[in-house]
Amino acid sequence: MPVIVMASPKGGVGKSTCAVLLASEFARMGVDVTVLDCDPNKSLTRWASHGVPTGVTLKSEIGRSEIVPTIRSADGDGKIVIVDLEGVASQLVSRAISQADLVIVPMQPTALDAEIGSEALALVREEEEALGRSIRHAVVLTKTSAAVKSRVQKELEGQLSGAGIDVIEPSLVARAAFSELFAYGGDLTAMMNDPEMVTGGKVDKALINAQAFTEAVYERLK
Amino acid sequence: MSGSNRLAGLKARPKDTTVEEVRRVDEVGEARGFLDRTPRKKPGRKPSPRTWQLHPKVFPRVGEAIAAEAERLGITQGQLIELLWEKYEASN
Numbered sequence: 081m082p083v084i085v086m087a088s089p090k091g092g093v094g095k096s097t098c099a100v101l102l103a104s105e106f107a108r109m110g111v112d113v114t115v116l117d118c119d120p121n122k123s124l125t126r127w128a129s130h131g132v133p134t135g136v137t138l139k140s141e142i143g144r145s146e147i148v149p150t151i152r153s154a155d156g157d158g159k160i161v162i163v164d165l166e167g168v169a170s171q172l173v174s175r176a177i178s179q180a181d182l183v184i185v186p187m188q189p190t191a192l193d194a195e196i197g198s199e200a201l202a203l204v205r206e207e208e209e210a211l212g213r214s215i216r217h218a219v220v221l222t223k224t225s226a227a228v229k230s231r232v233q234k235e236l237e238g239q240l241s242g243a244g245i246d247v248i249e250p251s252l253v254a255r256a257a258f259s260e261l262f263a264y265g266g267d268l269t270a271m272m273n274d275p276e277m278v279t280g281g282k283v284d285k286a287l288i289n290a291q292a293f294t295e296a297v298y299e300r301l302k
Numbered sequence: 303m304s305g306s307n308r309l310a311g312l313k314a315r316p317k318d319t320t321v322e323e324v325r326r327v328d329e330v331g332e333a334r335g336f337l338d339r340t341p342r343k344k345p346g347r348k349p350s351p352r353t354w355q356l357h358p359k360v361f362p363r364v365g366e367a368i369a370a371e372a373e374r375l376g377i378t379q380g381q382l383i384e385l386l387w388e389k390y391e392a393s394n
Contacts, residue, residue: 081312089336111309144340148319155314170339174331175324181314203334210330211323213315301312 081111082181082301083151083161087204090196091167094186094222096123097258098293099164104267105294106160107135114154116163118142118172123262124164130265144172151179169199178207182300183217184248189224189233194240201245218300220293221251226285248296253289256281352380 084102086095096119103113117124117140128138142150147163154161163176177183183204187197197219204217219240224233233251240247252258257268264270264277268287271277331337360368372382 081309082314106309109309144338148324152319158310160309160312168339169331169334169336171328171331171336172339174327174334174336178323178327179317179319199334203331203336206330206334207327210326211318213317298308298312 081155081159081161083155083163083179084297084301085163085165085176085180085183086186087165087173087177087183087200088167088185088187088193088197089169089173089199090193091121093167093188093193093197094220094252095119095167096127096164097222097261098184098186098220098252099124099162100127100261101252101258101268101290102294102297103136103162104133104269105290106162107133108267108269109294111135112137112159114139114159114161116140116142116147116150116154116161118147118176119164119166121166127262127265130263132265133267133270144170144175147172147175148179151176173200174203174207177204177215178211180215180217182297183215184297185217185219186222186252187219187236189221189230189236189251191232194236216246216300218246218248220248223254224251226253226255246300248293248300250289250292250296252293253285255286255289257283257286258290352378356380356383 086099088095099115103115107113112135114137115124115128117138122140124138125140128136132138139150139154151161151163163180165173165176177200183200185197185200187193201217201219204215208215221233221236224230237247257271260277261268261271268283268290272283272287328338368379368382372379375382
């Protein structure tokens, strides 16, 4: 089954959040998900330390020399592999991209994120050329405003589309529940059903956003 | 989305992972600044947990015999003394 790689040489763009949302939503749909935490900050390992949803398996501390064999061993029938990478330009990133069925480049709607994120997009294209096969890739805008689409976001979407880059709709809105997942572990459904979990935002809206995002990713894996 | 049936149809595309392909991927990455950033390990020997030092004076023939036996066994003189001590404790 497919390998989904979260890549951007910039830190703090939402790679780990995307990975957690996709892992928990795909698992909720009944498929086994293996998540590889390749980020030295160990965001996913911290999330998993509070409990992982049923169907999700986490593997951590995967370095440059282990990434290809680990993806190969985790990949199999009835499994989705999600790779969360470090926010730096490293060979670990380039090797993981070579094994991807879909590379997702999360980007906040800022000029800096777009500039640094474009390095990952350029790398994917160069790897496609070197390997002689296509590697599907798409950008997802993260931490966007729930109320209005900013002028910068509109411009960025226009520039990405103009350059022929696939932009995943919907974007991931800035929701407190997304960041609180790392404090509570588990998934948004559990968060919504547990009255002891206190969040500063609307979990139901966050869940709808995560589900729509997962559906859009699923469409790109078919 | 509902059920796993839809997901059962998802397939991974076959990907070669030969040494040659990984080398090409590394080259492409390096040209774009995606370098090997694996943290370097501290050079040199790891510190030994054997930090307690003895200063026994023994006859030269005993010292030479202990050194030769440790060398024959491929262990340090300290490890040999630890083995001797184990046997001594076991015998009492």
